[in-house]
Amino acid sequence: MEKLIEKANILIEALPYIRKFAGKTIVIKYGGHAMVDEKLKSCFAQDITLLKFVGINVVIVHGGGPQIGEMLKKLHIDSKFVSGMRVTDKETMNIVEMVLAGSVNKEIVKLINKHGGKAIGLSGKDGNLIKAKKLLIKKNDKFIKTPEIIDIGHVGLVEEVNTSVLENITKNFIPVIAPVGVDENFETYNINADLVASSVAKFLKAEKLILLTDVQGVLDKNKKLISTIKISEIEELKNNGTLTGGMIPKIDACKDAVENGVSKAHIIDGRITHSVLLELFTDSGIGTQVIK
Ligand SMILES: Nc1ncnc2c1ncn2[C@@H]1O[C@H](COP(=O)(O)OP(=O)(O)O)[C@@H](O)[C@H]1O
Numbered sequence: 001m002e003k004l005i006e007k008a009n010i011l012i013e014a015l016p017y018i019r020k021f022a023g024k025t026i027v028i029k030y031g032g033h034a035m036v037d038e039k040l041k042s043c044f045a046q047d048i049t050l051l052k053f054v055g056i057n058v059v060i061v062h063g064g065g066p067q068i069g070e071m072l073k074k075l076h077i078d079s080k081f082v083s084g085m086r087v088t089d090k091e092t093m094n095i096v097e098m099v100l101a102g103s104v105n106k107e108i109v110k111l112i113n114k115h116g117g118k119a120i121g122l123s124g125k126d127g128n129l130i131k132a133k134k135l136l137i138k139k140n141d142k143f144i145k146t147p148e149i150i151d152i153g154h155v156g157l158v159e160e161v162n163t164s165v166l167e168n169i170t171k172n173f174i175p176v177i178a179p180v181g182v183d184e185n186f187e188t189y190n191i192n193a194d195l196v197a198s199s200v201a202k203f204l205k206a207e208k209l210i211l212l213t214d215v216q217g218v219l220d221k222n223k224k225l226i227s228t229i230k231i232s233e234i235e236e237l238k239n240n241g242t243l244t245g246g247m248i249p250k251i252d253a254c255k256d257a258v259e260n261g262v263s264k265a266h267i268i269d270g271r272i273t274h275s276v277l278l279e280l281f282t283d284s285g286i287g288t289q290v291i292k
């Protein structure tokens with residue numbers, strides 16, 4: 001009997017959080033590196049289904065960097081990154097779209113459906129969901145007066161998110177979004193999934209943005225977890241080399257969301273079983289929170 005009461009107590013502990021988040025929108029980015037283990041994937045799908053059943057409007061944006069990398073390797077196509085973004089020529093764009101909007105998207109949809117959720121897979125092309133614009137990176141070289149512009153191909157930024165599509169879908173379904181967008185000329189763009197997630201959160205005026213990745217959160221130079229980052233501290237963390245590679249678009253995504261009406265953004269460890277529930281339904285949460 002005691003064990004049963006303990007179970008009831010655990011359920012009741014979640015009550016304040018369920019009350020707080022029911023009816024609110026939470027955008028969760030499921031990173032490619034957090035998608036490697038079958039058990040973890042299944043737990044993630046269970047967490048998402050549970051959130052939906054307790055009345056939270058949950059929206060998933062997924063990545064798939066490692067999965068794209070694997071496919072490009074099989075096809076003997078070289079891939080390189082500039083500022084955490086994959087250089088994407090036309091041929092690479094085709095593969096990126098095939099992997100993201102095809103296999104990766106459908107696998108997440110299948111897993112959620114298997115656990116009783118009702119997921120619908122979309123790319124930014126469906127219902128004109130993501131309007132993109134081409135990304136041009138400025139090369140910061142202090143010896144060059146006019147900054148050089150680097151063109152990395154079909155890499156985009158989000159200009160606009162068609163929220164009405166998502167608002168309709170979330171009434172009954174869980175949208176699962178692949179980070180591919182189109183511009184006004186219907187050119188296709190590969191967009192970093194963290195940036196898509198933050199734009200979706202910002203346009204939907206979401207309560208929270210949660211980014212799942214393969215590290216504890218943001219680590220300092222001694223590899224210790226930084227549990228809270230204020231947006232005013234981000235520039236320094238970039239300049240002193242604490243944040244590098246894939247963490248740069250991630251932190252930029254959090255900053256953009258928090259500056260534009262999302263109350264908190266979190267970078268959490270997707271390698272922990274039920275990490276989403278632990279973040280949402282416990283006092284301390286896990287990982288790094290980014291706040292204003
Ligand atoms: N300060 C930092 N703290 C934690 N991770 C960092 C930091 N700076 C760079 N990284 C790197 O960022 C990676 C996460 O970004 P990324 O590989 O793009 O993940 P995902 O596929 O989940 O989006 C980590 O695995 C780590 O190698």
Ligand SMILES: CC(=O)N[C@@H](CCC(=O)OP(=O)(O)O)C(=O)O
Nearest residue numbers: 032063064065085086191192193
């Ligand atoms: C422009 C750019 O870099 N796009 C990413 C899109 C996938 C992604 O962001 O996946 P993760 O979240 O798993 O890293 C890429 O091609 O890898």
